[in-house]
Amino acid sequence: MSTAESTLGHGTVSWRADPYTDALRTGRGPLFLRRHDGWMLPLEVERWCARADAADMAVLRRCERAVLDIGCGPGRLVAALAALGHRVLGIDVHPAAVARTIRSGGSAMCRSVFEGLPAEGRWETTLLLDGNIGIGGDPEALLRRVTEISAPGGLLLVEAASADVDERVQVRVDNGRGCLGAAFPWARAGVPAVERHGRAAGWTAVEEWSAQERRFVALRRTTD
Structure with missing residues (x-):
């Protein structure tokens, strides 16, 4: 088992902890990611469980053809993309998130990005929004995996951390x-770090922008 797979497996168990399940069920926080030193990152549960907002739509209008939403959560982006006419699939390791996506009318499956996926090598757009560049705790390994599942010349849309971290x-x-869940690996990457890890994994940054205090990067697959 690779490092990425083993860390993702740890994360899968942790994200099924009761605090996250409860938040998805109610659609409300508060909810945080708590670091070992006590620092806490607020998670925007209410926004995730609402409809796609203006900042989301600015990202989704850049999507091309078939879209894979990695870490789709409760599915607001999947639903919005379907309404825009895209073929779209959401994946998430959390059964409650997948169930909520399906209830909203979206297509989703309970699967890690590091596991086998439908249409590998043919996804024309992939999404890593809402901090999902942190999945597995290793952005470069994650982006290399996204390279594998993306079509040649595919588009990757990433939400970066607001700070240069x-x-x-x-x-x-x-x-x-x-109430705490089990510990698991995570990562945060600002725009420069996303672009640097992307280059190492076969991606070229083609655009960056901000909306509603959120920062985004568009990258194009450059490997064969």
């Missing part, structure tokens, strides 16, 4: 009221 950490899901 490049860190790999252990975190736990925390509801702020004393």
Whole structure:
């Protein structure tokens, strides 16, 4: 088993912890990723469980043809893309997230990006939004995997951290009221780090923009 697979397996168990399940069920926070030193990153549960907003739509209008949403969560982007006429599939390791996506009318499956996926090598657009560049705790390994599942010349749309950071950490899901999930690896990457890890994994940055205090990068697959 590769490092990416083993870390993803750890993360899969952790994301099924009760704090996240409860938040998805109610559609409300508070919910955080808690670092070992006590620092906490707020998770925007209410936004994730609402309809796609203006910043989301600015990303989705850039999508080309068939779209894979990696870490789709409760499915707002899958639903919005379907409404725009795209063939779209969401994947997520959390059964409650996949169930909520399907209830919203979207197509989704409970699967890790590091496992076998439908239409590998043919996805024309892939999404890593809502901090999902952190999946597995190793952005370069994640982006190499996305290279494998993307079509030649494919488009990758990434939401970067708002700060210029490049860190790999252990975190736990925390509801702020004393309920914690198990520790798992995560990462944060600002725009320069996303572009640097992308180059190493066979991607070229072609655009970057900000919307509603969120930062995004579009990359084009450059490997054969």
